[in-house]
Amino acid sequence: MRGLLAVFRREFAAYFATPVATVFIVIFLALSGTLTFTLGQFFARGSADLAPFFQFVPWLFLFLVPAITMRLWAEERRLGTIELLLTLPLALWQAVAGKFLAAWAFCAVALVLTFPLVVTVNVLGEPDNGVIATGYLGCLLVAGAYLSVGAAISALTKNQVIAFVLAVAVCFVFAASGSGIVIEFLSRNLPFLSETARALSVTERLNGFSRGVVSLADLVFFASFIAVWLFANTLAVEHRKAD
Template sequence: MRNMLIIARRELGAYFATPVAVVFIVIFLVLQSVLTFNMGGFFDRDQADLIPFFSFLPWVLLLLVPAITMRLWAEERRGGTIELLLTLPVRVWEAVVGKFIAAWCFCAIALVLTFPMVITVNFLGHPDNGMIVAGYLGALLVAGSFLSVGAAMSATTRNQVIAFVAAVALCLLFAVMSYPLVTEFLSQRVPVLAEVARGLSVNERYLGFTRGVIALPDIVFFASFMLFWLVANTLILQARKAD
């Protein structure tokens, strides 16, 4: 437990040791604002809410979260520091969770920095702030889910580009699983799988949060989703830490 926090603290420090973190946050904020104001028609809608903001968010996270996670283990492999880290008296899962916590904190910082949006809608009208809080919680859970997938992909390779592409592909799969494109295709052939696909879709679960509904089944889904990928990450590392 303590090792986990020591590793998380070191990792988070490493993010801010280079300008990469700042560049990343700036890109995130610019992209998210452009999508919200231009493509989302924030002003034209004439509504005091953050619906356009939250509807674009998972797609931005889909691209940017794998950019955070690609270096997580791939870089440790390339630099040889994985040998240093895993020959210290730490358990593999402590290192996995420590790195995950650090990356999640980084995402949380990026999300918190979108606060001017919240101020803007509150200045212009009377939004349902409870709904906004629920939306942020959902966004944080989506970010955590994509992070856990990306971290596991990063553990499979020493090549950051492969880690990035594999993570985007897998995250995209879990994002669009509930879309008609997938479900209609499946229901025509194996109807059972269509229901399963809808149940496993990250975006479908996120939708509830953006409407202000914090449902226990959704929270349980996100928690188990992250747990599954963190366990996968640990097993991948244990099996091939020296490769």
């Protein structure tokens, strides 16, 4: 566990030692705020909740999370520090988990900093704060799912641009697979796939959370989704670390 904690600490501090943290957080807050108030019609809806915010977060994360994960392993390989990290006495899974958890904690910081929205709805109306809390939990789980995808893809390449583009593409598949267009297309042409596509969609899973429903099935889905991708991440590092 010591190795994991040391890696976590180093990685988490690294976000704030470079402009990555500032740029990410400022862009995330600006975009999520703007989208909530304009496209989301926060005021015109006349309803005291954060539904419009929760609706946009997974689509923002779709681009912003791969921007975090693209450097995770690709950078280590480019700098050669992967050789240093993996010859320290720690098991590979500790390095993988430490990096993932640090990135996740960083996303949590970004989400926490959207608190003015919570304050705003509480000033303007009487929202159900329990629903808001589960909505945030859902957003955090979506971030974790995208992070695990992005981290695994970053382990496959030295090139950060490739890592970014591939991660966005793969995350998009899991984000869009529950959307009306995709489901309609599938049920018309490949009906046996439509249920699977809906079940694998992270945005579909988030709907429950943003309505205040935390189901065991959804929690298990996110936990196993992240676990599978972290396992793939470990395999990718193991097999490609020295290339």
